[in-house]
Amino acid sequence: MNAPLIIVGAGIAGLCAALAAAPRPVLLLNRSPPVRDGGSDAATALAQGGIAAALAAGDSAEAHVADTLVAGAQHNERSAVEYLCTQGAHAIEWLQAQGVEFDRDAIGALALGREGGHRCARIVHAGGDASGARVLAALTRRVQAARHVRWRSGVEVNALLVRGDAVAGVRVRSLGGREQFLTASAVLLATGGVGGLFAATTNPESAQGRGLALALAAHAPMRDLEFVQFHPTALAVQSGVRLPLLTEALRGAGAVLRDAAGVALMQGVHELADLAPRDIVARCVFAALQSGRGAFLHCEHLGLDWEHAFPTVLAQCHAHGFDPRTQPLPVQPAAHFHMGGIAVDLDGRSSVPGLYAVGEVACNGLHGANRLASNSLLEGVVYGRRVGAHAAKSATDPLRRRTLWIADPGHALEPEALARLRRCVGESLGPLRARQRIDAARHFIGADANLAGSAQGKVALAMLEAAAARRESLGAHHWEVNEAIDATQSA
Numbered sequence: 001m002n003a004p005l006i007i008v009g010a011g012i013a014g015l016c017a018a019l020a021a022a023p024r025p026v027l028l029l030n031r032s033p034p035v036r037d038g039g040s041d042a043a044t045a046l047a048q049g050g051i052a053a054a055l056a057a058g059d060s061a062e063a064h065v066a067d068t069l070v071a072g073a074q075h076n077e078r079s080a081v082e083y084l085c086t087q088g089a090h091a092i093e094w095l096q097a098q099g100v101e102f103d104r105d106a107i108g109a110l111a112l113g114r115e116g117g118h119r120c121a122r123i124v125h126a127g128g129d130a131s132g133a134r135v136l137a138a139l140t141r142r143v144q145a146a147r148h149v150r151w152r153s154g155v156e157v158n159a160l161l162v163r164g165d166a167v168a169g170v171r172v173r174s175l176g177g178r179e180q181f182l183t184a185s186a187v188l189l190a191t192g193g194v195g196g197l198f199a200a201t202t203n204p205e206s207a208q209g210r211g212l213a214l215a216l217a218a219h220a221p222m223r224d225l226e227f228v229q230f231h232p233t234a235l236a237v238q239s240g241v242r243l244p245l246l247t248e249a250l251r252g253a254g255a256v257l258r259d260a261a262g263v264a265l266m267q268g269v270h271e272l273a274d275l276a277p278r279d280i281v282a283r284c285v286f287a288a289l290q291s292g293r294g295a296f297l298h299c300e301h302l303g304l305d306w307e308h309a310f311p312t313v314l315a316q317c318h319a320h321g322f323d324p325r326t327q328p329l330p331v332q333p334a335a336h337f338h339m340g341g342i343a344v345d346l347d348g349r350s351s352v353p354g355l356y357a358v359g360e361v362a363c364n365g366l367h368g369a370n371r372l373a374s375n376s377l378l379e380g381v382v383y384g385r386r387v388g389a390h391a392a393k394s395a396t397d398p399l400r401r402r403t404l405w406i407a408d409p410g411h412a413l414e415p416e417a418l419a420r421l422r423r424c425v426g427e428s429l430g431p432l433r434a435r436q437r438i439d440a441a442r443h444f445i446g447a448d449a450n451l452a453g454s455a456q457g458k459v460a461l462a463m464l465e466a467a468a469a470r471r472e473s474l475g476a477h478h479w480e481v482n483e484a485i486d487a488t489q490s491a
């Protein structure tokens, strides 16, 4: 059995899985260069707030479970949540052992921040709001030093090889356009999310659901594709598809959302006000913008050491001509995180033999209908390690199966067609949904052979179909008022 375990994606989930697979040989394939060499397109590199773990005196894994279930509208897979939350403290210790230096308070204890949906301070962070980049840099160093891992960057996996009924390899395309087939004992997809399919997102533009498209082509079932989390506070600037994020930790530190007249948007809407679960805050901001009231994040009163606590936010604001210390910041919701994904069990197994998935591309039910803030980096560590170890052990011999076929998800769209798709997805799968817009979007994509035959178009259609099939409002999937009534009446 000489073929390696192939892991696709070098964000937090792929890197943790690669380390946990030792001593099994791993071939790690990634589109962008490692973060240390600059230019990583992993969402992990952009993560600001940090990692949730029940570490504070008086906090507990049970309380973290309860908050995760409330945020997820109780749509979560309870066993997946319990495993995540009970592993939280251990995951932080393990990251420290890998070289991550988390921020500390005045007495040298880990500094804990607070974010939406958490009933206490529970978020460890590094470099202020540079948590993701710091974690990614440390894990990259570890993986580059690991003797069992061979890392090839600058390659895009654009098809899966299926032998008999099992995934047995991949087809890669280099930046220069050369294609090559690579055999694997099993393939683990850790390819991240779908924000880049929306007109406005906090994600890297390249996060276009390529892992979902590969799995769809191999006939792997999906789960909960309709649930897309919108971050309520992206900086509202005309800067293209990816908008700068204003981390929720700002509201944890006391920042307040107000309309243009100064009225607090979240007052009286939820008992946690500005720290209500993200889907609720995102809908309020969206509604305020739709009705012309405007939406602004007020940070002027915080009296923070900005360079130390929020250097990333400060630099982003300055780059766009804003100063959070002296003026309110215009905000808008932007596609941020995909709760749905390739349906997997807690060991990352899809129902196609030899195909595993972990991280944002996967769905084991952990996040339910709406992710609790800062649970996804934790997911990358906890499930990345579990799934990597499992995929390494249960690898099968591909040579024993006969017929070989290529699961090809379709072409990648040219920029102009991609822009049309993004507008269509942004209008139909936003924080407030209408059946008419979803049907129109399905028709629009289906009637255009270029869009419908593309990898991105197929993922968009699968998400639209999932949204159309869910009759009730739940978590991040929210019908406009009349739709909810119609859905209830016809149920």
Ligand SMILES: Cc1cc2nc3c(=O)[nH]c(=O)nc-3n(C[C@H](O)[C@H](O)[C@H](O)COP(=O)(O)OP(=O)(O)OC[C@H]3O[C@@H](n4cnc5c(N)ncnc54)[C@H](O)[C@@H]3O)c2cc1C
Pocket (backbone or CB within 6 Å): 008, 009, 010, 011, 012, 013, 014, 029, 030, 031, 032, 040, 041, 042, 043, 044, 045, 046, 047, 048, 049, 050, 051, 052, 131, 132, 155, 156, 157, 158, 190, 191, 192, 193, 202, 203, 204, 207, 210, 211, 245, 336, 337, 358, 359, 360, 361, 373, 374, 375, 376, 377, 378, 380
């Ligand atoms: C701005 C921002 C802030 C965030 N802040 C937080 C936070 O504070 N706390 C938190 O818990 N979560 C946060 N999140 C969410 C979290 O960062 C992501 O959910 C998580 O990092 C996803 O990790 P991943 O390993 O699954 O995917 P990613 O980190 O996105 O990595 C995917 C990798 O797969 C590669 N890839 C994709 N397709 C292919 C292909 N076909 N072939 C080869 N390579 C491919 C990409 O190059 C990329 O390197 C934030 C997200 C964003 C966008």
